[in-house]
Structure formats: structure tokens, C-alpha cells
């Protein structure tokens with residue numbers, strides 16, 4: 001393998017020259033950055049900076065007007081959200097998106113179901129041994145993740161009845177249960193108390209996967225991420241380590257104050 005090919009495979013997310021316009025509004029302009037496989041990168045910026053639009057572009061919910069998106073070395077600009085999820089991309093949302101009328105356990109099990117039940121229709125209809133053992137494995141894995149996320153006692157609670165902090169953890173549990181390769185977290189600590197934030201940070205630190213997170217809590221980003229990308233008015237104004245970002249005069253002027 002050539003050196004450049006090796007560099008390419010080590011890059012999990014590559015955003016190159018991305019632009020998105022909404023009519024006359026330029027939500028993103030020439031946005032370029034990458035995330036190394038297994039790395040954790042934070043995106044910060046004031047309201048309206050383009051953070052959510054950037055997540056939409058990386059997850060395939062929105063096609064950029066310009067530029068390209070790469071995942072694990074492949075150009076996925078034209079690949080939709082489902083195709084990207086098949087490549088192992090998972091996401092949480094600013095407002096946690098859980099299935100309110102399902103229990104916590106069923107929310108997590110749902111994420112293990114979409115690839116198919118194994119054994120096909122016959123497996124389901126006749127409860128074949130292969131189907132039953134797969135079902136046991138699924139439940140075991142789901143319970144393991146509930147434990148990891150501090151939700152074991154809430155397995156049978158309806159997601160809609162939970163306070164926002166718990167719903168965020170359910171969303172996280174559902175996102176990580178089938179061991180994604182890339183996880184995007186949109187304002188993960190919003191609505192969490194200090195203990196829940198700490199737990200959240202511990203859970204994601206232990207995953208060993210590529211993480212891109214948007215967060216208003218700059219302290220959390222500084223503690224959790226090895227690199228930070230700063231957006232302002234749709235443009236990257238800084239990209240560096242937490243210490244570099246903290247000292248960057250343009251960032252201080254635009255954001256940190």
C-alpha cells in the first residue's frame with residue numbers, strides 16, 4: 001500500500017470544500033476538515049454557524065451545493081442517509097429522537113433489527129433455533145449497552161415518560177448498540193446534569209470509534225475532544241487542539257468572548 005493510500009484509510013470523515021446554500025443564505029462555505037479513524041473532534045460555533053447543516057451533510061440528510069464528503073476513504077457525496085448508515089454512521093439529535101411509545105429496551109432492540117432478523121421469514125414463522133439464539137444474543141447485547149449507559153433499571157419504562165437527560169442516554173444507547181464506525185452527536189450534553197454529562201463522556205470515551213460532536217458546552221468539548229473545528233457564519237475559522245483553540249484570537253473574538 002502506498003503512503004497516500006494508508007493516509008486515506010486512516011481518515012474516517014473527510015469534508016472537502018463543502019458549501020450549502022438556502023436561497024440567499026450561505027449556511028456553509030468552503031468547509032474543509034477531516035477526522036482520523038478513532039478520533040474525537042468537536043465542532044463549536046455560535047448559533048446559526050452551520051453546525052447542524054454540517055451534520056446533515058455528513059450523515060447524508062442534505063446534499064451539499066458544493067464539495068464532497070468522504071467516509072473511510074470512499075466518496076459518499078451522492079450516497080443518502082440509509083447508505084451511510086449501512087457504512088456504520090450513527091447520529092443523535094439536538095432534540096433526542098426516541099420512539100416514545102416503545103420501552104427503553106425496545107428502543108435499543110430496534111437498532112439491532114434493521115439489518116434483518118436472520119433466518120428470513122421462515123425463521124420468524126417457525127421460531128427456528130437460529131432465530132431464537134440470535135434473539136437471545138440481541139437481548140443480551142441490548143442489556144449490556146443499557147447497563148453501560150446507566151439505563152438498566154429503566155429497561156421497561158416508556159421512552160416518552162423519561163426526562164430529557166435519560167432520553168438522550170436512550171438515544172446514545174440505540175446509536176452505539178450495533179457498534180458503529182462513526183458517531184455524530186448533536187449537543188449531547190444539553191439537558192444533562194453534571195453526573196449524566198460525566199457518564200456520557202465516559203461512555204463515548206470507551207467506544208474507541210470515530211466521533212464528531214457539536215456542543216455548546218465548550219468545557220465539555222475541551223475535555224472530550226482532541227481536536228476542535230470552529231465554525232462562524234458557515235466558515236471554518238479555526239481547527240486545532242483545545243489549547244490552540246483556547247488561545248486563538250479569532251475564536252475568542254467570534255465565540256469565546
Ligand SMILES: Nc1ncnc2c1ncn2[C@@H]1O[C@H](COP(=O)(O)OP(=O)(O)OP(=O)(O)O)[C@@H](O)[C@H]1O
Nearest residue numbers: 022025026027045046047048049050051052053054
Ligand atoms: N432548512 C433551512 N432553510 C433555510 N435556512 C436554513 C435552513 N436550515 C438552516 N438554515 C440557516 O442556515 C444557517 C445555519 O443553520 P444551522 O442550523 O446549521 O446552524 P447551527 O450552528 O446548527 O445553529 P444552532 O446552534 O442555533 O443550532 C442559519 O442561518 C439558519 O437560519
